[in-house]
Structure formats: C-alpha cells, structure tokens
Amino acid sequence: MSEEPVLLLVLSDPVGVDGRTRWFDRKTISGLRMFAQGWPGRIVVSAPSSSGGGTALGEAVPSDELEFDLLLDRAPSDAAALVDPAVVLALHAPANYALSAWDPTRTVFTLENGLRQRLRVELLQARSALSRARITAGIVRRAPAFHRSIRRAAGVQCNGYASWSAHRHLSRSPMLFFDHRVPGEVIAASRAVEPSTEAPIRLGFSGRHIPIKGPHHAVRLVAELRARGLDATMTMYGDGALRPEIERAAGPGVTLAGALPFAEEWIPSVRENVDLMVLPYPQADPAGTYLESFALGVPVLGFAHEAFSxxxxxxxxxxxxPVGDTAALADTVQELGATPQMLTAAGTNALDFMRCHASEDEFAARVAHLRDVAQV
Known part of the structure; x- marks a missing residue:
C-alpha cells in the first residue's frame, strides 16, 4: 500500500467515453466530488465504460479535469489488486462480493436494499405466479452469500432506514446515512409549506415513470379525489417507460412536468407548485426524493414500509x-385539506430533520467512517 492513502470507489453504472470526454450521471459525479473533497489522499474510481454520452441529465467532464483517477473495465477485485487501496467502497451486489475475499479488512459495502426489499422490487416486476416463485427461490438461494459477505467486510454504509434496520447487526462497523444532493445552504433557505386556505392542496409526484415508483397510484389518487367532488391538482415530475400510459390515464388537474434538472429547475418548481409530495413507492428502496422534498419544507404522503415509515x-x-391503498391516500389528502396547518407542522418537522443531514454532512460522515476503517 502506498504512503498516500488511496480510496477506491467502485461504480456499478457505466461512465460514458467520448474521445477525451467522460460522461457521468449528475448525481454520481457530484458524489464523487464530495468524496474527493473529504478524503485525505488519492481517489481512484473503477467503473465499466460505455461508448459516447450526452444524456439529458448527464455531465461531460474532460478527462484531464477529473478530481480522481479513473480505471475502466476492470473487475472490482482486479482493480483493488492493482491499486492496493487503504480502503475500497463498493455497492453491496453479487458482482462485488469478491472484494471481501480480496481483503475483507479493507472492504466496505454500501447497502441500498436488504433481502426483503430486493424481493419486493423483483416481485413487482414479475408477470406470472411461476416468475414470482422463481424469484423467491432465487432470493432464498442467494441469502447465505448475502449475509456472509456483510459479515466478512470491514464495514457497511447503510443508505436509509430499511437496510439499516434489517442488516446493521451483521456488520462489525455499520453506519447509517441518507443519500441525496441538497446542500445546507438550500435547506437553510427553505421554509415549511404554508398552503392557501382558499385553494385546494397542490399535490406533487416525483420519480421515474416505472412500476416500482408507483406513478399510476398518483394518477388514481387525483381521479379518486375528483370523484369525491374535490378540485385536486397534481404536478408529476419524471419520465420513463410508463409515460405514454400515464399521459392517457391523466385526467383533469394532472400536469406532466417531465424530468427536470435538479438544482436548476426541480427545486424552484417544487417550491413554487407543491404543498404535499405524494410518493406512493410500493417498494422500500432508499429513495432520495423523500429527502429532497423534506429539504424544501414539503411533507410527504407515502406508503407504509421500512424505507418511509x-x-x-x-x-x-x-x-x-397501507401499500397500494388509493382510498387511504385520498382520505389523508381530504383530511389535510380541512386542516392545512398540519402540512405546515409536518413541513417544519421535515426541515428539522434535514438540517441535521445536509448532503455535505452526510458525505463527511461517510468519509470519516472510511478513514476509521482504514486507520488514516
């Protein structure tokens, strides 16, 4: 191991290669930069590559302006053997389990979903009873390796309450963090929502338009409220495979805003147009949108599961x-419409939470955990 401590970050998603330009998802590159700001040495990023770039929400960076070294198309354990880092941080996924065999004392995993959450996500995408049976059997078969890899690793960073409550007991050095990209200055500038007493609650939905994000529940909610004689409105942020279906199903009061650049457009739009964010995500993954809404003083109506409850x-x-209960969503919105001060109180609570969890503080805590594992 070199005298300068090296942090190896293993990415699962590809980095776009276009000549001397590298393309990154904006959330990914912002996180890498925060790691670079806090780590007291050199950072190497290992990732698969893809040809080209230019996605609407991607960022192009000249290769000679990167704040870290980039190692492409290496197996994670091969990258670790080549770099010889003080510590390596990688997503807890089967493709990365070999890292704990390379050197468990220098391996830290990021845990997004526990076994129960992974099963729920996969079952949501199954189309037949046979598929569901095969998925369940596969999760059960993989469980021993799942648990063993966490026990062997030097530590685990649990993103959100679901993975923390389910699996922190397996790790010798667990930590809880909340992954989002809202800095303290934005949180400090936010105020809890103050809905008009003369107009209906302005609802919002934000997330990919795919089954596991539940956009159809949001559309059904508006329809249910209007069937009750309420003048409901909702702004839906995001895009995805279900967009055509959502467009067909969206009735009066639903506005499809599309996928907006986060800082430049999403934040000001939510501040201007949303009193209550409806996030009926049926799966319990650690969605950053909960936190991003809280950071703007906007409370959330969601489904009861390990991630949100x-x-x-x-x-x-x-x-x-309860998960999938559109009538219960409508009942809650109807109650809040009669007592809008409850929205302000919940928005205040949301901001109180986020003032302790600004993005820069979360990354500082993660770096401190890695330094503790690496003893640097």
Whole structure:
C-alpha cells in the first residue's frame, strides 16, 4: 500500500467515453466530488465504460479535469489488486462480493436494499405466479452469500432506514446515512409549506415513470379525489417507460412536468407548485426524493414500509397509508385539506430533520467512517 492513502470507489453504472470526454450521471459525479473533497489522499474510481454520452441529465467532464483517477473495465477485485487501496467502497451486489475475499479488512459495502426489499422490487416486476416463485427461490438461494459477505467486510454504509434496520447487526462497523444532493445552504433557505386556505392542496409526484415508483397510484389518487367532488391538482415530475400510459390515464388537474434538472429547475418548481409530495413507492428502496422534498419544507404522503415509515412515525415529516391503498391516500389528502396547518407542522418537522443531514454532512460522515476503517 502506498504512503498516500488511496480510496477506491467502485461504480456499478457505466461512465460514458467520448474521445477525451467522460460522461457521468449528475448525481454520481457530484458524489464523487464530495468524496474527493473529504478524503485525505488519492481517489481512484473503477467503473465499466460505455461508448459516447450526452444524456439529458448527464455531465461531460474532460478527462484531464477529473478530481480522481479513473480505471475502466476492470473487475472490482482486479482493480483493488492493482491499486492496493487503504480502503475500497463498493455497492453491496453479487458482482462485488469478491472484494471481501480480496481483503475483507479493507472492504466496505454500501447497502441500498436488504433481502426483503430486493424481493419486493423483483416481485413487482414479475408477470406470472411461476416468475414470482422463481424469484423467491432465487432470493432464498442467494441469502447465505448475502449475509456472509456483510459479515466478512470491514464495514457497511447503510443508505436509509430499511437496510439499516434489517442488516446493521451483521456488520462489525455499520453506519447509517441518507443519500441525496441538497446542500445546507438550500435547506437553510427553505421554509415549511404554508398552503392557501382558499385553494385546494397542490399535490406533487416525483420519480421515474416505472412500476416500482408507483406513478399510476398518483394518477388514481387525483381521479379518486375528483370523484369525491374535490378540485385536486397534481404536478408529476419524471419520465420513463410508463409515460405514454400515464399521459392517457391523466385526467383533469394532472400536469406532466417531465424530468427536470435538479438544482436548476426541480427545486424552484417544487417550491413554487407543491404543498404535499405524494410518493406512493410500493417498494422500500432508499429513495432520495423523500429527502429532497423534506429539504424544501414539503411533507410527504407515502406508503407504509421500512424505507418511509420512520420518517412519518418517528420524525413527523409526513403521513403513511397501507401499500397500494388509493382510498387511504385520498382520505389523508381530504383530511389535510380541512386542516392545512398540519402540512405546515409536518413541513417544519421535515426541515428539522434535514438540517441535521445536509448532503455535505452526510458525505463527511461517510468519509470519516472510511478513514476509521482504514486507520488514516
């Protein structure tokens, strides 16, 4: 190992290669930069590559302006053997389990979803009873390797409450963090929502238009409210495979805003147009949109599962209903419409939580954890 401590970050998503330009997802590159700001040495990023770039929400960076070294198309354990880092951080996924065999004392995993959450996500995409049976059997078969890899690793960084509550007991050095990209200055400038008492609650939905994000629940909610005689409106942010279906199903009061650049357009639009964010995500993954809404003083109405329930129950930052229950969503919105001060109170609670979890503070805590593991 070199005298200068090296942090190896293993990415699962590809980096676009276009001549001397490298393309990164904006959320990914912003996170890499925050790691670079906090780590007291050299950073190497290992990732698969893809040809070209230029996605609407991607960022192009000249290769000679990167704040880290980039190692492309290497198996994670091969990259670790080549770089000889003080510590390596990688997503907890089967493709990366070999890292704990390379050197478990220098391997830290990022855990996004526990086994139960992974099963739920995969089942949501199954189309037949046979597919669901095969998925369940596959999860059960992979469980021993899942648990063994966490136990062997030097530490685990759990993104959100679901993975933390399910699997922190397996790790010798677990930490809880909340992954988002809202800096403290944006949180400090936010105020809790103050809905008009003369107009209906302005609803929002934000997320990819795919089954596991539940956009159809949002559309059905508006239809249910209007069937009850309420003048409901909703702005839907995002895009995806279900967009044509959502466009066909969206009735009066639904505005499809599309996928907006986060800082430049999404933040000001949500501040201007949303009193309550409806995030009916049926799966319990650690969605950053919960946090991003909280950071703007906007409370959330969501489904009751391991990822969201603690925000509603323990922090008072929103409300939960049973997964898939459109009528319960509508009941809650109807109640809040009669008592809009509840939205302001929950928005205040949401901001109180986020003031302790600004993006730069979360990354500083993650770097401190890695330094503790590496003893640097």
């Amino acid at each position: 603690p925000f509603a129950r323990d922090h008072g930052a929103g409300w939960e209903v």
